Amino acid sequence: MNEDDVVAKPLRHPWRWISGVLVVGVLALFIYSLWSSPSVDHGIIVQYLFNPQILNGAVLTVVITVVSMLIATILAVILAVMKLSPNPLLKLVASAFIGFFRGTPLLLQIVFWGYLGIIYPTLTLGIPFTNIVFIHGQTSALVPSLAAGIIALALNEAAYSAEIVRAGILSVDGGQMEAASSLGMRGGYTLRRIILPQAMRVIIPPMGNEFISMLKNTALLEVVAVLELYTQATMISAQNLAQVELLVVAGFWYLVMTTVLSIPQRQLEKKYGRGFNVATARNRMFGFGKKKVSA
Amino acid sequence: MSQLMVDARSVRKSFGSNEVLKGISLSVEQGQVLVLLGPSGSGKSTFLRCINHLETINGGRIYVDGDLMGYRQAGDVLHEMKPAAIAAQRRHIGMVFQRFNLFPHLTAIENVIEAPIGVNKENAKDAKKRGMALLERVGLGDKFDHYPSQLSGGQQQRVAIARALAMEPKLMLFDEPTSALDPELVGEVLGVMRDLAKDGMTMIVVTHEMGFAREVADTVVFMDQGLVVEAGSPAEVLDNPQHERTKAFINSVL
Ligand SMILES: Nc1ncnc2c1ncn2[C@@H]1O[C@H](COP(=O)(O)OP(=O)(O)OP(=O)(O)O)[C@@H](O)[C@H]1O
Numbered sequence: 370m371n372e373d374d375v376v377a378k379p380l381r382h383p384w385r386w387i388s389g390v391l392v393v394g395v396l397a398l399f400i401y402s403l404w405s406s407p408s409v410d411h412g413i414i415v416q417y418l419f420n421p422q423i424l425n426g427a428v429l430t431v432v433i434t435v436v437s438m439l440i441a442t443i444l445a446v447i448l449a450v451m452k453l454s455p456n457p458l459l460k461l462v463a464s465a466f467i468g469f470f471r472g473t474p475l476l477l478q479i480v481f482w483g484y485l486g487i488i489y490p491t492l493t494l495g496i497p498f499t500n501i502v503f504i505h506g507q508t509s510a511l512v513p514s515l516a517a518g519i520i521a522l523a524l525n526e527a528a529y530s531a532e533i534v535r536a537g538i539l540s541v542d543g544g545q546m547e548a549a550s551s552l553g554m555r556g557g558y559t560l561r562r563i564i565l566p567q568a569m570r571v572i573i574p575p576m577g578n579e580f581i582s583m584l585k586n587t588a589l590l591e592v593v594a595v596l597e598l599y600t601q602a603t604m605i606s607a608q609n610l611a612q613v614e615l616l617v618v619a620g621f622w623y624l625v626m627t628t629v630l631s632i633p634q635r636q637l638e639k640k641y642g643r644g645f646n647v648a649t650a651r652n653r654m655f656g657f658g659k660k661k662v663s664a
Numbered sequence: 665m666s667q668l669m670v671d672a673r674s675v676r677k678s679f680g681s682n683e684v685l686k687g688i689s690l691s692v693e694q695g696q697v698l699v700l701l702g703p704s705g706s707g708k709s710t711f712l713r714c715i716n717h718l719e720t721i722n723g724g725r726i727y728v729d730g731d732l733m734g735y736r737q738a739g740d741v742l743h744e745m746k747p748a749a750i751a752a753q754r755r756h757i758g759m760v761f762q763r764f765n766l767f768p769h770l771t772a773i774e775n776v777i778e779a780p781i782g783v784n785k786e787n788a789k790d791a792k793k794r795g796m797a798l799l800e801r802v803g804l805g806d807k808f809d810h811y812p813s814q815l816s817g818g819q820q821q822r823v824a825i826a827r828a829l830a831m832e833p834k835l836m837l838f839d840e841p842t843s844a845l846d847p848e849l850v851g852e853v854l855g856v857m858r859d860l861a862k863d864g865m866t867m868i869v870v871t872h873e874m875g876f877a878r879e880v881a882d883t884v885v886f887m888d889q890g891l892v893v894e895a896g897s898p899a900e901v902l903d904n905p906q907h908e909r910t911k912a913f914i915n916s917v918l
């Protein structure tokens with residue numbers, strides 16, 4: 370053996386193993402208790418797992434999540450920039466928006482948008498004090514419950530995401546803005562090409578959380594009768610009275626969706642991590658990943 | 665007298681009640697190098713930032729190649745320029761920072777071609793070709809696909825110079841370009857700047873590198889507490905300073 374090579378026995382981590390075994394054990398017991406309960410009919414679970422109504426609901430859940438999240442993210446960037454702008458009016462408007470939508474329950478907001486038709490039976494979009502009208506009609510027709518649900522989720526999420534985006538922008542060194550300006554770049558261009566791509570590193574991990582919260586929050590749209598997964602499950606169980614079984618079916622699909630949807634997060638983190646030696650720093654700090662030891 | 669590239673007339677600048685520039689007048693002819701000296705806090709960085717209008721000014725005028733920077737004069741009235749017009753003026757003025765300020769998410773070549781493509785709308789192929797030539801010129805042709813985090817300080821600063829040159833500036837501003845570098849890396853950056861001066865670039869350089877000032881500068885300006893104390897050739901200001909403050913400063917740096 371060359372004495373320049375370091376061949377060391379890796380450090381043992383007994384507590385990692387003990388805690389791992391404990392967690393798996395508790396989980397197994399829980400699943401077993403559910404499975405062996407005489408009041409849970411496994412047949413119904415299996416029967417409804419791939420029921421078309423359930424699958425349709427799951428698809429709609431994904432669609433609502435993605436659309437709401439897209440709208441929320443765009444709004445969040447606008448709100449964050451408004452809050453960071455030197456203009457006091459823009460700042461105030463953004464703060465008020467964020468304060469309002471974070472300060473009231475999401476359920477309340479969903480019901481509000483769902484009942485918009487009761488508050489304003491007709492909607493008119495036009496130029497005030499003139500006869501020019503672009504759109505006019507029944508509120509319930511113009512804003513169906515699906516749209517109301519997406520608006521509610523998106524506006525609420527925008528308020529939370531705005532703070533995440535703002536923190537991301539603030540994390541970028543001030544010298545970057547300066548360098549961009551000195552090269553003749555304008556504000557919008559600098560934000561798009563220089564600041565946001567760097568802010569992404571800080572933005573993506575908490576936004577991944579928000580994405581998963583959003584996916585689960587779609588279940589709240591049951592109160593305005595949007596036919597997403599949870600609504601479908603409750604509609605079925607209202608007829609066959611197999612409440613627990615259908616909750617298990619819905620829960621299974623929620624788990625599948627949250628798991629699958631967190632895969633793109635890793636890709637995004639990799640994309641926006643380029644140029645920053647994050648992986649190396651993390652490996653050093655926590656001792657994960659392969660270690661290469663050379664003399 | 666040849667054309668004035670920079671003509672600063674009684675420039676005043678305050679931050680709140682703190683007057684940092686108290687009437688700075690100086691000029692740089694085309695193709696000349698001016699080295700700006702002064703103790704910490706004397707306003708050197710602030711003055712450089714006023715030249716490309718990264719800071720607004722409270723008094724005086726700054727002309728770059730005959731253009732009034734940041735304002736439009738109509739009779740006796742000054743109008744603040746729109747951001748687009750200010751950005752257009754800055755395209756002709758390169759700036760190099762003490763802390764490099766490279767874009768960390770872009771490789772060396774991407775740093776160099778970002779503004780030519782995005783701002784000047786140059787086509788990508790031409791920009792890349794010019795960019796590679798510029799990286800060769802600063803001695804980093806083989807490092808074109810490295811990220812800033814993979815380069816030494818001296819290499820990063822040379823990429824930053826190439827990035828500024830890619831906009832084909834008429835004037836280059838350097839704010840202590842070597843003071844964040846390890847001593848053994850200072851030479852490579854000064855070497856690039858020396859070549860640039862030789863090729864006829866008009867430059868204003870804030871630096872404490874006396875050797876560079878002596879060799880490259882056409883004019884040395886010493887400022888203190890927001891005022892120009894003394895200006896002249898390197899021999900006059902560095903070897904035969906007339907003012908006590910200049911003497912004290914030069915002795916402290918040597
Ligand atoms: N953005 C700002 N807001 C308030 N005060 C500022 C700002 N920038 C600079 N100053 C003040 O202006 C004065 C001059 O600063 P400046 O950075 O121009 O000095 P300098 O000559 O470049 O010094 P150094 O050699 O340390 O870089 C300092 O007193 C500083 O505190």
Ligand SMILES: [Mg+2]
Pocket residue numbers: 708709710839840
């Ligand atoms: Mg300075």
